[in-house]
Amino acid sequence: MKRCSHPGCSWRAIAPADDAVWGQYARHLVAEHSTTVDADIPSGIVQLKFEADEDWITVPVEEARALQAERHSD
Numbered sequence: 389m390k391r392c393s394h395p396g397c398s399w400r401a402i403a404p405a406d407d408a409v410w411g412q413y414a415r416h417l418v419a420e421h422s423t424t425v426d427a428d429i430p431s432g433i434v435q436l437k438f439e440a441d442e443d444w445i446t447v448p449v450e451e452a453r454a455l456q457a458e459r460h461s462d
């Protein structure tokens with residue numbers, strides 16, 4: 389279950405497969421948060437953080453997926 393990391397956002401992924409979840413999450417971030425968090429974020433770029441005490445990072449969707457995979461391999 390992938391949940392949105394933005395404070396106060398109740399969005400959750402409903403797709404069963406990781407790839408589909410990331411696609412949904414990326415679209416959600418772009419649609420719901422990219423314009424409100426930072427209007428200068430171009431299409432295909434997402435902001436995310438993995439832990440509550442970490443800073444937000446701004447990365448392309450593909451890099452976000454790679455980072456997520458990295459975290460999960462620890």
Ligand SMILES: [Zn+2]
Nearest residue numbers: 392394397399
């Ligand atoms: Zn959200």
